[in-house]
Amino acid sequence: MSKISRRKLITTGLLATAGATGLGVAAKLAERYGLIPPDAGVLYGAGETLTYAAQRLFARYSLAPEFGRSQISKDPFANPVDPLGAEFQRLQAGGFADWRLAVDGMVARPTSFSLAELKSFPWSTHITMIACEEGWSYIAEWSGVPLAHILNRVGALPQARYVVYRSFQPAWWDSIDMADALHPQTLLAAGMNGGELPVPFGGPLRLRIPRQLGYKNVKYITRLTLTDNLKRFGKGLGSAAPEGGYAWYAGI
Amino acid sequence: MGTITQMTEALRPRHPALVRVTHWLITLSFLALLVTGVEILISHPRFYWGETGNVNTRALFSLPIPSSRGTVPTGYGYVLPDQNGWSRYLHFEAAWVAVLTGLLYVAFGFLQGHFRRNLLPAPSDLSPKRLAIDIARHLRFRRPSEEEAWSYNVLQRLTYLLVIFVLFPLVIWTGLAMSPAVASVFPAAVTVWGGRQSARTIHFFVSIFLVLFLLVHVLMVYLAGFRKRVGAMITGRLTPPRGRA
Secondary structure, three states: HHHHHHHHHHHHHHHHHHHHHHHHHHHHHHHHHHOOOOOOOOOOOOHHHHHHHHHHOOOOOOOOOOOOOOHHHOOOOOOOOOOOHHHHHHHHHHOOOOOEEEEOEEEOOEEEEEHHHHHHOOOEEEEEEEEOOOOOOEEEEEEEEEEEHHHHHOOOOOOOHHHHEEOOOOOEEEEEHHHOOOOOEEEEEEEEOOOOOOOOHOOOOEEOOOOHHHHHOOOOOOEEEEEEHHHOOOOOOOOOOHHHOOOOOOOO | HHHHHHHHHHOOOOOOOHHHHHHHHHHHHHHHHHHHHHHHHHHHOEEEOOOOEEOOOOEEOOOOOOOOOOOOOOOOOOOOOHHHHHHHHHHHHHHHHHHHHHHHHHHOOOOHHHHEEEEEEEOOHHHHHHHHHHHHHHHHOOOOOOHHOOOOOOOHHHHHHHHHHHHHHEEEEEHHHOOHHHHHHHHHHHHHHOOOHHHHHHHHHHHHHHHHHHHHHHHHHHHHHHHHHHHHHHHOOOOOOOOOO
């Protein structure tokens, strides 16, 4: 073996070791700062991780654009949902007086709230756009309780990293990280355009996250679970979306 | 002249290694973006202007194709299978590859004088008369001379500059303008187009121009000698190596 090729070998070896160590450290740091999405391991997870990490680094506290009253869409579109069933119709007939929102998991005081209780909490309103991953969109005025207020009230534990939310429709469950859960525009919305939130749009209770696409804004919310580990839910990919081939994070 | 260019070839390849590698990375990611982009488009083949638009709104125009969503009125009696999940995953992954590769290429182009030397047209070539001659020559699909294989003609230079500095930045910008998280950081990046739906519509038209470029580019490479030109973009050498000496 000539001198040059030995030197080259050593240099290449050192560079490879440094590179691998660098990547390992970067992965550890990314994990620690919450830059790895739960579906990072799927087929196209690398691109997804870059997107989520970049948006968490540069868009953690940014506010979704708010619009003027004149920009509210006159003909919003509600994506049709599967039949909600007799139990939902019973609740609807009773004006949703018996609708409950349970909050459990990593909280000091697991609690269940009625709609009336939720409506007695500080109310927040914003005129924002909801955009579907398909490409269409509309603007509406949404009102509800900031999710951060609920998390405060039940005493979210500091080690909680995600809020898992479930719908009256069992197929629709999802989760968001604390950056979105504590974001001031994230609402448990019960009102739309000055009235009650209509059932086709997710009434009586819908999670409204204006910095993510429509499918994260799950309708008919019944339960919130705080956790530090999404592996325990479903197939461990963070929500029903990646199980159906869609990305967990929908900020893009 | 021929011997000089052949001598310089030994010193410098027809296409620098970085140009070759980035060319094929961009090709791969563009094809992935195109296929997945079409799939995503099929889920809502309607276009709008302004901030909002949906099936309850009047469309600016809609494509006469079937859709992968039953909620879209297309006039077709069937609904195509939904491919948006993997399409969206791959679209954004390919976009990362395209953007990072593009940045590397543009940095190289400026630092190594690639743009100045190889893409910036000579002022004398930009006279209307010279341009007219060149356009006429292209329209007659005349096979270029051997000499021309060593540098880009003025139409090539202008087209490549348009693709690199106008079409690609535009398609990336209008793509990012559709991201609700990006809109929350740079609202002006959306409003400058007139809204999210306008950005989506422009994204579509810029993509059409990029596809047109791809078709004409491949046709021109074919006319100039497909094997030789593609070989030069792979190996860097224009003349095929004789034997394995």
